[in-house]
Amino acid sequence: MDSERRGFAPEIIDDDLDEDGGEEAWGGGEGADDGGDGAAFRAAVRHILAEIGEDPEREGLVKTPDRVHRMYRELTRGYRVDPDRLINNAVFDVAYSEMVVVRGIEFYSLCEHHLLPFYGTAAVAYIPDGRVVGLSKIPRIVEMFARRLQVQERMTAQIAEFLMDRLRPQGVGVVMEATHLCTVMRGVGKQGTVMTTSHVLGIFRSNEKTRAEFLAHLQRPPTGV
Ligand SMILES: [Zn+2]
Numbered sequence: 168m169d170s171e172r173r174g175f176a177p178e179i180i181d182d183d184l185d186e187d188g189g190e191e192a193w194g195g196g197e198g199a200d201d202g203g204d205g206a207a208f209r210a211a212v213r214h215i216l217a218e219i220g221e222d223p224e225r226e227g228l229v230k231t232p233d234r235v236h237r238m239y240r241e242l243t244r245g246y247r248v249d250p251d252r253l254i255n256n257a258v259f260d261v262a263y264s265e266m267v268v269v270r271g272i273e274f275y276s277l278c279e280h281h282l283l284p285f286y287g288t289a290a291v292a293y294i295p296d297g298r299v300v301g302l303s304k305i306p307r308i309v310e311m312f313a314r315r316l317q318v319q320e321r322m323t324a325q326i327a328e329f330l331m332d333r334l335r336p337q338g339v340g341v342v343m344e345a346t347h348l349c350t351v352m353r354g355v356g357k358q359g360t361v362m363t364t365s366h367v368l369g370i371f372r373s374n375e376k377t378r379a380e381f382l383a384h385l386q387r388p389p390t391g392v
């Protein structure tokens with residue numbers, strides 16, 4: 168993660184600040200409530216295996232339904248995040264009104280049309296209006312929306328709108344770049360198939376200079392960690 172923290176007192180945004188309200192916001196981990204023991208899920212995977220001409224009982228596949236079940240629990244854990252717990256204890260009143268940019272945020276999501284991964288990086292920026300959020304929360308917000316069945320355009324908008332709603336900043340800008348396996352694996356133009364989506368709200372939408380400043384940030388080579 169490469170962040171811009173101009174003008175911030177470091178303690179305001181230090182990642183170590185959010186000891187609490189971090190992981191537990193993510194709901195239960197292994198074996199958490201999923202409305203059952205996963206039997207229906209495993210049966211469905213066995214059914215798919217049979218349908219594609221495999222033998223669900225052969226050695227290499229016997230445990231596959233269980234593995235797939237647990238993996239999907241993890242890849243879709245964003246549905247079970249409590250957004251209030253994720254963010255509320257990391258919002259601080261700060262008289263700061265310059266652009267905050269966090270970029271290079273890696274994400275992995277699943278396209279809802281094919282259930283195949285798409286992955287890439289996100290850049291999130293906002294201009295505070297008296298309130299800032301702990302920097303480490305921004306990748307977690309991205310994660311909350313990425314770990315669902317998604318469409319990249321919608322996810323980009325959801326992240327922007329979530330920040331707009333919770334922080335009431337002057338504006339938000341989100342840019343996401345991703346490779347979609349449903350495209351590259353099927354050979355529909357294997358090279359350079361990176362999809363870019365953006366969503367701007369508030370002053371990022373209304374003020375061309377703000378938007379330009381944001382885009383200039385994205386073009387600078389990454390520095391720092
Ligand atoms: Zn797809």
